[in-house]
Amino acid sequence: MTTPLRTLTRQHARRLAISRQHLDGRATPPLLDLIRDLGCVQLDPIRHVERTHLLVLWSRLGQFDEAELERLRWQDRALFEYWAHAASLVLTEDYPVHRWRMELLHDDANSRQARAWKAWFDEEADTMYPLLDYVRAQLQQNGPMLSRQFEEEAAKFPSRWYNGRYVPRILDYLWSKGEVMVHGRLGNQRLWGLAETFWPDWTPLESWQPEQVTAVAAQKSLRALGVATPTQIKYHFTRQTYPALTAVHKQLLQEGVIEKVQIVENGQPLKGDWTMHSADVPLLEAIQAGNWQPHTALLSPFDNLICDRDRTELLWDFFYxxxxxxxxxxxxxxxxxxxxxxxxxxxxxxxxxxxxxxxxxxxxxxxxxxxxxxxxxxxxxxxxxxxxxxxxxxxxxxxxxxxxxxxxxxxxxxx
Missing domain, CATH: 3.40.630 (Aminopeptidase)
Incomplete structure (x- = not known):
């Protein structure tokens, strides 16, 4: 006998998403637990109002002890800076998920991004390869450094992001590969150091198979979204970095880890293969029973709730x-x-x-x-x-x- 699909209204879907994002009226968890549920908090240098990571946290926590965030980043190193759906704060405990992306840049045969980097290095080989060796040697010799502390005599290249300097671009390359990490900040400037000296002793440094990476990342993405299609899962958290998602998604369904649902509005189901995590069924049932607390907040332009613009328009009728x-x-x-x-x-x-x-x-x-x-x-x-x-x-x-x-x-x- 086929079990009927669990049915949600768009309002239920919105409320589930808002609750999983800790933007409802319930008490919020401690800072690290909050970031764990979000999966990542985007970083951006623009401070027109305030930097986005603070806006995201303030929307949920109100005023909080920012020294605690600094401690989590630089003393406990429970958080580190890396790519998620953009440059973000992510959890050190999730390192194996992010390591898969790092390893892609070591694989010229199967990574388009790795091939693009190699092509640029080869095109300017007389500049790039000696400079790459120089940057590595300086970090090995001196420890963490700001990019401006590297002596650089090479000619500049056209760029709106790096002021045409090669060293910041090389540091970005080494960071994406996982060879260097951000060890601290001086204002908006990153203090770069070797990754091997960054990780706390408890860091899970193992390398996972692609399917395991996706099984963990997809669940984290889905839980942060509340309810989502595979396309939305893939666009969230470790954006577009979900190897073998179709097969993994199917396996998670077969194992009962996630389940299919339908979202119905005015008697018509929304298009898409919608799923939710089985662990969130009690929360959804509470919401459907009317147990939901509203909250009003101003959101960062980069807030996790709305970073998928198409999803935002679909569920909220809000074009942004x-x-x-x-x-x-x-x-x-x-x-x-x-x-x-x-x-x-x-x-x-x-x-x-x-x-x-x-x-x-x-x-x-x-x-x-x-x-x-x-x-x-x-x-x-x-x-x-x-x-x-x-x-x-x-x-x-x-x-x-x-x-x-x-x-x-x-x-x-x-x-």
């Missing part, structure tokens, strides 16, 4: 694109726009900038989605989210620009 690289005159909303999560809906966005000279948070524009609620609870929720982020930013003053007419009362809330 980062406009950092769009000319100012052509931007629809602004340079660095924070989506507003209210309960299980994305109801608007905040275009703002933090002035650290005057400790003033300038809110240029707030945009409400069509049919966004404007009741007292919504205004209070959005206002509280703004005030909470202002406190995290250390803003002593908020200036208000353009507000939706229905949300004009925001500017009158106490700061």
């Amino acid at each position: 694109r980062i406009e950092i690289y769009v000319p100012a005159a052509k931007r629809e909303y602004g340079y660095y726009v924070l989506p507003i999560l209210h309960g299980d809906q994305l109801i608007g966005r905040v275009d703002s900038k933090m002035d650290r000279q005057t400790n003033t948070w300038h809110i240029h524009n707030i945009y409400a989605q069509p049919n966004a609620p404007a009741d007292e609870g919504t205004i209070k929720g959005v206002g509280t989210a703004v005030q909470n982020l202002a406190a995290c930013l250390g803003a002593t003053q908020i200036t208000w620009g353009n507000l939706p007419a229905t949300w004009a009362a925001l500017a009158k809330l106490e700061q």
Whole structure:
């Protein structure tokens, strides 16, 4: 007898995702456990409001002891910087998952990325190979170094990301291969050192087979998403780095580790082979029974909940694109726009900038989605989210620009 598919509404799917992302109203877990559930927290140098990893954590934790995060990174080394869906903080306990990507760069025959690097090295062999040896030797001799501490006489190459310097590019190559790691930060500058001196004694340094890598990574991705299709699983966490996902996904289904579900809206199922992790069934059942606590928060443009733009539009009817690289005159909303999560809906966005000279948070524009609620609870929720982020930013003053007419009362809330 065939067991009927578990059925969710889109609202159930949203609430499950929000709960798994710790963006609902429940008490949040300790910092390391929170990051463990997220899988990764993206890093980005832009500080127009604040750096994204802090925004992501503040949305969930509110103000927290940032010294604890620094301890986890540089003393305990329970976290390290590496590629996930972008450059991110990831867990040292997940090292075997990330090692698979590192090993790809050692495999010219089967890795397009490895071949691309080799082609560039070969094209500029007189510069690249001696410089590669030099960088390795300097790190071996001196220990961790900033990229600017390397003497470099080579001519520059055209680049918008590396100022045309070869050494940062070589360090990036060695980092991607797992030969060097970020040992610390001086402001926004990375302190590079040999990987062999970075890992704590308890690090699981073993190399896994591709299927084992994917079995672990796919479950981590799926649990972070709540409910997802294979395409969404592949786009999350270790983005596009899921060898043999089709076969592994099928095996996880057969073993009952994950299960098929359907999402129904207005009597019609959403397209796609949707699955959820069996461990999250009790959470889903609680949500479907009405046991769910809402929360209002301003999200980073790079927040894990919305980093898959297509999924965000499918489940939330919220079209979102980062406009950092769009000319100012052509931007629809602004340079660095924070989506507003209210309960299980994305109801608007905040275009703002933090002035650290005057400790003033300038809110240029707030945009409400069509049919966004404007009741007292919504205004209070959005206002509280703004005030909470202002406190995290250390803003002593908020200036208000353009507000939706229905949300004009925001500017009158106490700061």
